[in-house]
Structures are given as C-alpha cells and as structure tokens.
Amino acid sequence: MSDKTVNVALPKGRLGDKVYEMFKAAGYPCEALENPGRKLTFENPDVGIKYFWVKPSDVAIYVEKGAADIGVAGKDILKEYSPDVYELLDVGLGKCRMCVAAPSDFRDDYRKTLRVATKFPHVAKEHYSRIGRDIEIIKLNGSIELAPILGLSDVIVDIVETGATLRQNGLIVFDALFDISARLIANKSGYRFKSRRIDMIKENLQKVKENCDD
Amino acid sequence: MELNAAGGYNQRLRSLFERCGYRRYKMSKFEEYDLYASNRSFLPSTKVLTFTDTDGKLLALKPDVTLSIIRSFRGDGLEKLYYHENVYRESEVGFREIEQAGLECIGAVDEYCVCEVLSLAAKSLGELNRPAELDVSHLGILRELLKNSGIDEPSIKTAVLLFGEKNSDGLQEFLKRSGASEDCAEAAVKLSKLDCTASDAPKALGEILSGLVSWERLQLFCDTCEFLGREFPNTVRVDFSTVGDLDYYSGIIFRGYVEGVPQSVLSGGQYDELAARLRKNARAIGFAVYLDLLKPLFIEAQEYDSDALLIYSDDLDPDEIHRCAEELRSSGKSVLVMKNEPENLKFKEVYLAKKGGAKRVG
Numbered sequence: 001m002s003d004k005t006v007n008v009a010l011p012k013g014r015l016g017d018k019v020y021e022m023f024k025a026a027g028y029p030c031e032a033l034e035n036p037g038r039k040l041t042f043e044n045p046d047v048g049i050k051y052f053w054v055k056p057s058d059v060a061i062y063v064e065k066g067a068a069d070i071g072v073a074g075k076d077i078l079k080e081y082s083p084d085v086y087e088l089l090d091v092g093l094g095k096c097r098m099c100v101a102a103p104s105d106f107r108d109d110y111r112k113t114l115r116v117a118t119k120f121p122h123v124a125k126e127h128y129s130r131i132g133r134d135i136e137i138i139k140l141n142g143s144i145e146l147a148p149i150l151g152l153s154d155v156i157v158d159i160v161e162t163g164a165t166l167r168q169n170g171l172i173v174f175d176a177l178f179d180i181s182a183r184l185i186a187n188k189s190g191y192r193f194k195s196r197r198i199d200m201i202k203e204n205l206q207k208v209k210e211n212c213d214d
Numbered sequence: 215m216e217l218n219a220a221g222g223y224n225q226r227l228r229s230l231f232e233r234c235g236y237r238r239y240k241m242s243k244f245e246e247y248d249l250y251a252s253n254r255s256f257l258p259s260t261k262v263l264t265f266t267d268t269d270g271k272l273l274a275l276k277p278d279v280t281l282s283i284i285r286s287f288r289g290d291g292l293e294k295l296y297y298h299e300n301v302y303r304e305s306e307v308g309f310r311e312i313e314q315a316g317l318e319c320i321g322a323v324d325e326y327c328v329c330e331v332l333s334l335a336a337k338s339l340g341e342l343n344r345p346a347e348l349d350v351s352h353l354g355i356l357r358e359l360l361k362n363s364g365i366d367e368p369s370i371k372t373a374v375l376l377f378g379e380k381n382s383d384g385l386q387e388f389l390k391r392s393g394a395s396e397d398c399a400e401a402a403v404k405l406s407k408l409d410c411t412a413s414d415a416p417k418a419l420g421e422i423l424s425g426l427v428s429w430e431r432l433q434l435f436c437d438t439c440e441f442l443g444r445e446f447p448n449t450v451r452v453d454f455s456t457v458g459d460l461d462y463y464s465g466i467i468f469r470g471y472v473e474g475v476p477q478s479v480l481s482g483g484q485y486d487e488l489a490a491r492l493r494k495n496a497r498a499i500g501f502a503v504y505l506d507l508l509k510p511l512f513i514e515a516q517e518y519d520s521d522a523l524l525i526y527s528d529d530l531d532p533d534e535i536h537r538c539a540e541e542l543r544s545s546g547k548s549v550l551v552m553k554n555e556p557e558n559l560k561f562k563e564v565y566l567a568k569k570g571g572a573k574r575v576g
Contacts, residue, residue, distance in 0.1 A: 064476070065476055066475075066476020066477075084477070085379070086379055086380040086381075086455065087379040087380065088380055089383070090383055090384075186380075187476055188477070188478065189471040189472075189473075189476050189477060189478065192349070192471045193345060193347070193471075195409070
C-alpha cells in the first residue's frame with residue numbers, strides 16, 4: 001500500500017452503496033469492493049484508494065482516530081458526537097431532518113419535566129437547553145416512535161425522512177431542528193499530509209454532485 | 215529502546231528552549247482548585263481531580279500548566295519559561311496522567327517574541343525528524359472580520375466553529391442566515407478556504423481582507439508570515455481552520471501535526487485575554503507539546519522480547535547460573551533467566567545453563 005493511499009470509511013447500508021457509486025462516478029472505482037467475498041478492506045492501487053465498510057455511527061470515530069483519512073457520515077452523527085474532524089463537503093445524499101415529534105394531541109405542560117426519548121441525547125439536550133426547557137432524557141437505541149405511544153416519553157427527538165412512519169403511528173412533527181445530509185469528513189492530521197489527494201477527491205465528488213443536481 | 219528515543223526528544227526540546235534563554239518552571243502536582251474552577255473553559259476537559267487538604271482547602275491535581283504560570287507572573291518585564299510536567303485530565307476511560315512540555319512568554323510580549331515562540335514551535339516539530347506541519351492563523355483578525363460583518367457574539371462563535379471544520383459551505387449558509395454583510399461574508403468564506411505557504415499568505419490575505427479589518431493588525435500578521443515563510447518554508451502553512459476559544463485566545467494561534475499521529479501534537483497561541491482574566495496586565499504567548507501522543511512514534515516494532523532465554527534447573531548453584539548469564543550478556547545480548555520457557559514471549563536464542571557454560575538448544 002502506498003503511503004499516499006487514501007483510506008476511506010464508508011457507511012454500511014443503503015447510504016453507503018450510494019456513496020460508493022458517487023466515488024466510482026468521481027473516478028475512484030474498486031472492483032474488489034463490488035465482488036466482496038469475505039474480505040473487509042478493498043483497494044484499488046491504480047487510483048490510490050482503499051475502502052472499508054463500517055457501521056454508519058462509527059465512521060466519524062474511524063476518521064477522528066486516523067484509521068481512515070476520510071469518510072462519509074451523516075450530519076446527525078456529527079452533531080451528536082462532535083468529532084474533531086474537518087467537514088469538507090455536503091455530498092447531498094441521505095437528506096432528512098432532525099425533528100421533535102409527539103402524538104398529535106400533545107400539549108406541552110411547562111409545570112412538568114418534559115420526557116424526551118431519543119437516540120441523540122446530546123442533540124436533544126442542546127436544543128432544550130437553548131430554549132430553557134427542563135427535560136428528562138430517555139436514551140433508546142431503536143423504535144423511538146414507540147416511546148410516546150406507550151407513555152414512556154412525551155416527545156421524541158429523531159430523524160424524519162418522509163414522515164410516513166410518524167403518520168402511521170399518530171405522531172406529528174412539532175419542531176424541525178436542523179437539516180441532515182451525508183458529509184465528507186477528513187482526519188485533521190491525515191489531511192495535512194495528503195491534502196492534494198483529498199482535495200482532488202473532494203473536487204471530483206463535488207462535480208458528480210453538481211451533475212446529479214442538474 | 216523506546217524510552218531512549220522519547221527521552222532523547224525530551225532532552226532535545228529542553229536544550230532547544232534553554233539555548234533561547236528560557237528558564238525551567240517547576241510546579242507542584244497540586245494547585246488550589248479555585249484557579250481551575252474559574253477558568254474551566256480554558257481547560258480541554260471541565261472535570262478536575264480534586265481532594266481536600268489537611269487544612270480543609272480544596273486542591274486539584276493540576277490539569278494544566280499555563281494557568282499556574284500566568285498566575286505566578288509578577289507583572290513586570292518579560293518572563294520566558296519552559297516546563298516539562300505531568301497533567302491530570304479526563305479521558306474516555308477515566309482520568310489519565312499526561313506528559314507535556316512547552317513554553318510560555320509573558321509580560322511585554324512584542325513582535326520579536328511572537329516570532330521567537332513560533333520559530334521554537336516549528337523547531338520542536340523539526341526535532342521529530344519526520345514530515346511535520348505547523349498551521350498558523352490569527353483569531354484577532356478572524357474575530358474582527360466577523361464582528362465587522364454585523365453578526366452578534368454567539369453567531370461569531372458558531373462561525374468560528376465552522377472555520378475549524380473547514381466547512382465553507384456551512385459557513386456561507388450560516389452567515390447569510392445570520393444577516394452578515396455581503397462583503398465580509400464573502401471574505402470570510404474565502405478565508406475559510408485559505409490554506410497556503412507562509413510566503414504566499416501576505417498576498418492572499420491582502421486580497422481577501424484589505425479594507426475589511428485593521429490594516430495595522432493585518433500588516434503585523436503578514437510580517438510574521440513572511441518571517442515564517444523565509445525561516446520554515448517547508449513546515450509552516452497559513453490555514454484559518456486553526457481556531458480556539460475566543461474567550462482566551464486573541465491573536466496568532468497555531469497547531470502542529472506530524473505524520474503518523476492522528477491528532478495535533480502541538481498547540482499554542484497568544485492568550486492575552488486569559489492573562490487579563492487573571493488580572494495580569496500582560497500579553498502572553500506559548501505552546502505545549504503533547505509528549506504522550508508522540509510516544510507511539512518512538513516505539514520500534516520488536517521481533518523478540520529478549521535476545522536470549524537461559525533456562526536453568528534446580529541442581530545448579532545460583533553462582534553457576536549467574537556465570538552462564540553474564541557470559542552471554544558479555545557478548546551484548548539481553549538475557550532473560552527463567553526456570554521454564556515462558557509462554558507468549560519470543561527469543562532469538564534459547565540456552566540451557568550447564569556447569570562450565572551455557573549450551574544453545576534453540
């Protein structure tokens with residue numbers, strides 16, 4: 001492996017597949033990745049790139065700790081964990097919003113502590129401390145929509161893509177906190193020593209994104 | 215081996231600082247907790263290890279050296295000090311003891327002092343004998359530009375965070391949303407993309423910032439960049455993603471990176487605001503080298519745990535075993551003496567201790 005090979009952490013799943021297609025269109029294909037077998041890392045020495053799949057929430061950790069030079073992570077993960085990385089480009093994939101949602105008949109009673117169920121405790125804490133609302137965080141790892149239905153929480157703070165799941169469960173969006181999309185991130189030290197290559201990848205991805213937008 | 219390499223680097227740093235007349239500052243492991251409690255946001259972590267002294271005073275294991283040095287400054291002239299200390303900070307797995315070296319220049323700090331400190335920072339990285347980079351920017355200029363754009367203080371802080379992420383698209387969108395003036399917002403976005411050699415910086419900065427920030431301040435920074443470009447053409451870059459806490463840092467700010475370490479290994483800047491908070495009528499600039507982050511660079515991969523293993527049996531006198539071991543060591547080998555072959559350790563050679571000398575068996 002060349003010293004200047006750029007290591008890329010891709011998020012597993014549907015988003016990761018789309019991200020790889022974008023890298024491929026930008027001039028960084030990798031045949032090994034398209035026929036994976038049992039391998040865990042996939043290199044194309046001709047274009048100086050090496051990919052590996054990781055859990056989407058782990059991409060930022062791999063990049064921050066330098067195991068990957070760059071990676072693609074959702075803005076939700078970056079807001080929740082605040083990793084010390086560069087955020088070089090909004091790649092425009094995986095668009096959704098971070099929202100506060102609750103049953104349609106919910107009315108906030110300020111005499112009570114608000115119970116908030118979420119996978120994103122830091123995001124929720126930051127939002128409610130900004131508006132000075134006293135809350136109790138209930139950290140869950142999945143099926144967040146279930147919490148207000150069963151009375152575990154008053155509201156949820158979660159990612160909303162189309163809102164279909166919310167509607168099916170009698171929930172509505174009360175507040176949109178921020179827009180989410182996938183971002184190209186880079187390790188700060190790795191960027192110093194591979195900046196030309198990383199900047200080139202960024203520019204090529206930007207061109208692919210613009211072509212898709214057109 | 216690794217201890218020698220790390221020790222050698224520490225020694226070279228010390229000698230580098232002393233050649234420039236910096237005096238060693240030695241501090242106690244403990245400090246009064248109040249010092250840290252009132253300056254929490256200057257510290258990398260807000261948690262501090264505390265305990266109550268015999269007289270009831272609340273003490274802390276020092277999480278930082280800079281605060282103590284500034285507090286000890288008497289307020290006259292100029293002090294140039296260096297330190298090599300352990301600090302105690304929270305990590306992902308609890309509190310850790312972290313080794314740091316660095317220097318502080320406090321008092322009547324002038325432009326020469328700024329250049330001297332930056333030059334020592336660049337040389338500290340150079341002593342590692344690996345590809346390294348010192349990134350420099352100026353928080354005073356950045357703050358002035360953002361203030362002149364008309365955005366409020368919380369928005370300035372958010373914008374500075376976006377600078378730190380190199381998130382130019384996010385910055386552009388944020389400044390537009392915050393109602394920043396068009397000319398300053400455009401300059402800020404260009405500045406967030408600036409990443410050039412120190413020699414190229416004066417021209418680039420002039421083109422971006424002319425008329426938008428104080429000419430005198432810009433000129434002083436450009437002079438410093440020219441100096442750095444001449445002295446360290448391959449090490450120093452001007453990159454405005456190098457940022458810090460606006461409550462403490464007021465001028466030049468810098469970070470050092472070395473190939474092979476994923477975090478910045480050196481960090482420093484001008485922190486006149488911190489000196490003012492501690493009621494010191496002084497300017498101050500300094501930096502720290504995070505020696506613990508550098509340790510992996512000094513550890514060479516070792517194929518064997520010792521050169522030789524000498525196995526002995528109970529029927530031999532200690533004197534005879536000792537003689538066998540010393541004979542092997544006299545040829546420069548490292549020798550581990552054990553009754554049985556230990557698991558999980560590797561040796562180049564294995565010997566059996568015998569009367570009259572060691573016999574190689576593997």
